[in-house]
Amino acid sequence: MKLEDILEATNVAEELDEQLLNEIAYDCIDNYEVDRASRSKWEEKNKEWIKLATQVKEDKTFPWPNSANVKYPMLTTAALQFSSRAYPALVQGNNPVKVDLVGFDPEGKKADQAARISKHLSYQLLHQMEEWEEDMDKTMMVLPIIGTSFKKTYFCPRRGRNVSEYVSPQDLVINYYAKSVETANRKTQILTYYPNEMIEQMRSGFFRDVEIGTGDGVIDPDIVSETTGLDEPMDEYSAHTVLECHTLLDLDEDGYMEPYIVHVHKDTEQVLRIYPRYAAEDVTMNDDGDVAKINSMEYFTGYVFIPNPESDIYGLGFGTLLGPLNETANTLINQLLDAGTLANTQGGFLGRGFKVKGGHFSFKPGEWKVTQSTGDDLRKNVFPLPVREPSGTLFQLLGMIVDAGQTLSSTKDVMMGESPGQNQPATTTMAVLEQGLKVFTSIHKRIYRAMKKELKKLFKLNALYMNDEEYFRILDYQPVRDIMQQKKQLEQMVMQAQQQGQQIDPQMIQQAEQQIMAMQQNTGQVYRNDYVENMQTADIAPAGDPNMVTQAQKLVKAEALMQTLQLGTVNREEVTYRILEAQEQANIPALMNVPPPQPDPEVQLKMQEFQWKQQYEQEKLRLEEQRVTSEAVKDESQGIYQRVKAESQMRQDNLAELKMELEMVRDSVKQITEAQMERNNATKKVKRNAEGKLEIQQGEG
Numbered sequence: 001m002k003l004e005d006i007l008e009a010t011n012v013a014e015e016l017d018e019q020l021l022n023e024i025a026y027d028c029i030d031n032y033e034v035d036r037a038s039r040s041k042w043e044e045k046n047k048e049w050i051k052l053a054t055q056v057k058e059d060k061t062f063p064w065p066n067s068a069n070v071k072y073p074m075l076t077t078a079a080l081q082f083s084s085r086a087y088p089a090l091v092q093g094n095n096p097v098k099v100d101l102v103g104f105d106p107e108g109k110k111a112d113q114a115a116r117i118s119k120h121l122s123y124q125l126l127h128q129m130e131e132w133e134e135d136m137d138k139t140m141m142v143l144p145i146i147g148t149s150f151k152k153t154y155f156c157p158r159r160g161r162n163v164s165e166y167v168s169p170q171d172l173v174i175n176y177y178a179k180s181v182e183t184a185n186r187k188t189q190i191l192t193y194y195p196n197e198m199i200e201q202m203r204s205g206f207f208r209d210v211e212i213g214t215g216d217g218v219i220d221p222d223i224v225s226e227t228t229g230l231d232e233p234m235d236e237y238s239a240h241t242v243l244e245c246h247t248l249l250d251l252d253e254d255g256y257m258e259p260y261i262v263h264v265h266k267d268t269e270q271v272l273r274i275y276p277r278y279a280a281e282d283v284t285m286n287d288d289g290d291v292a293k294i295n296s297m298e299y300f301t302g303y304v305f306i307p308n309p310e311s312d313i314y315g316l317g318f319g320t321l322l323g324p325l326n327e328t329a330n331t332l333i334n335q336l337l338d339a340g341t342l343a344n345t346q347g348g349f350l351g352r353g354f355k356v357k358g359g360h361f362s363f364k365p366g367e368w369k370v371t372q373s374t375g376d377d378l379r380k381n382v383f384p385l386p387v388r389e390p391s392g393t394l395f396q397l398l399g400m401i402v403d404a405g406q407t408l409s410s411t412k413d414v415m416m417g418e419s420p421g422q423n424q425p426a427t428t429t430m431a432v433l434e435q436g437l438k439v440f441t442s443i444h445k446r447i448y449r450a451m452k453k454e455l456k457k458l459f460k461l462n463a464l465y466m467n468d469e470e471y472f473r474i475l476d477y478q479p480v481r482d483i484m485q486q487k488k489q490l491e492q493m494v495m496q497a498q499q500q501g502q503q504i505d506p507q508m509i510q511q512a513e514q515q516i517m518a519m520q521q522n523t524g525q526v527y528r529n530d531y532v533e534n535m536q537t538a539d540i541a542p543a544g545d546p547n548m549v550t551q552a553q554k555l556v557k558a559e560a561l562m563q564t565l566q567l568g569t570v571n572r573e574e575v576t577y578r579i580l581e582a583q584e585q586a587n588i589p590a591l592m593n594v595p596p597p598q599p600d601p602e603v604q605l606k607m608q609e610f611q612w613k614q615q616y617e618q619e620k621l622r623l624e625e626q627r628v629t630s631e632a633v634k635d636e637s638q639g640i641y642q643r644v645k646a647e648s649q650m651r652q653d654n655l656a657e658l659k660m661e662l663e664m665v666r667d668s669v670k671q672i673t674e675a676q677m678e679r680n681n682a683t684k685k686v687k688r689n690a691e692g693k694l695e696i697q698q699g700e701g
Helices: 003-008 018-038 040-053 074-090 109-128 130-146 195-203 221-228 318-345 375-381 392-409 426-436 438-465 468-474 478-499 506-533 551-565 572-582 588-592 601-700
Strands: 097-101 148-156 161-167 187-193 240-249 258-265 270-276 283-285 291-294 300-304 348-350 382-384 538-542
Touching: 018 040, 018 187, 018 240, 018 258, 018 270, 040 074, 040 130, 040 318, 074 130, 074 318, 074 392, 074 438, 097 109, 109 130, 109 161, 109 438, 109 468, 109 506, 109 538, 130 148, 130 161, 130 318, 148 438, 161 438, 187 195, 258 291, 300 438, 318 392, 375 382, 438 506, 438 538, 551 572, 572 588
Parallel strands: none
Antiparallel strands: 097 538, 148 161, 148 300, 187 240, 240 258, 258 270, 283 291, 348 382
């Protein structure tokens, strides 16, 4: 087959001949057996750890039938303590995912994208993927016992959504010496399907329609009987075992093996389904047109408790570390109990001189039995076994073993919530808690890294398969709110028209709906690009603190922030939010929405009285200021009046002087005028006399 045909096929197995399918099935089952054999010792130990952690009751025949077989809950306590700390630390609040987008962000575009992605991923984990939180809880319980746990993350076409589910380490077979989950050439998950489920898978086209019989069982019967004490029910509805093999095949015969997923029915050794574990964009071609590399789509994420020097896949858990100590503690406890049983029940030899009917003797408190023997004969013919009381040395050894187990698992008294004493300072207790959490913190960081890988897989699946409408509906941003508002207005308009009996053009409504739908699709597509654009650069991580901060430590930090408030250099509202968050208060935004304070009526009356007094004093002061101002204005007015009056008097005196001067000027002018007139008259007279003489002379001439 060509690579293009393989990528387009729904089930590649439908296109292959039976001989090739038989070869593929044989290789998958053979490789599965090889990988399982490589971890056979681990599986045997794993069963012992599970029985020890689940406190499975077992009967003993040594040193006598039904002798004491108590199991000290050392491993159980350690696993519960770790789970109770790790699970709430990883899954915090309503936003368990934080997203950071790498790169320069001057306009804040990437910050908005990160907020949208964080909100959507958190919604998927807590609400859409119903199995996720429950499976994380299960993972945190199994991981400390076995040391290894797996999560399977993929897109399920039947459910139409992403799935990230817990996979038991017993059900995922990987070669014990593989380098990592991601680079292992083979990974085989053991799946079980009941007959009706197999029919559904075949009729839907997911599996090939082949003859597979009635099934071969549910799960390993040894695990059922040893862990729960119950036998597997035998009925006509036995499940089918299907091996889901994540392997490499060269179906296009180009010499390069591509990653595929092969479903094989284990009992009949028939291939049910083959489909590629990669997409077209995952294929890198060289210059000659040949496949150079394929980035396979990984489904499984491995969680490791403590790294194992022998295996990179299967880590060390408390089962490995505490198992021998727990078994030793069990042995010591049972020896002490058996010794106490022997000491309490007694037993020994009876001589022939002891005359009484044979058989078992038991005494009740205060009971005396009659015998035919004398006291001296009883003393000589009854020989108790030399049984000693339970050994104090064994009890001390038991205490040492238990203390060593608690030290190894960091489950000391103060770490389990017990009081350290009345005289120990709080700071000392906090320091002890912090040191005690160091072991858990290192483990928690490993889980944190694994969870980042799981979230990264979800991020890639969203970029490939996410529904645009779903992303649009979940987000609460302004374009989304605008479109929803237009939808609401259109619905209200149609409803009002119907109530009023008006006719609306259906074509107009259809055009409006198409316009709103187009806006919605465009907006959803734009937001969906949040995943596509940042698939290679986004940093996705759990929102939980990898340093495993305790509630007490959070409160201490919150109190330190309270003291910092006095400096006036921090945001008061942000400090309040962090304090409430440290206290794990519910609905913090509602708590921070402080309503106006309602004062006490008596206090309010006093405040009003105080305000009235202030107003009275202020009014009194204002009137006094007005009086002083009026006096000043009056004094100033009087000064101005006196000044004006003085100036007026001076002007009157000056006016009188001017009048006198004017009269003098007038007299002078009058005198000058009169003198002028006299001169004019004299001149005229002289002129007339001269003219008369001239006429006389002319006449005489």
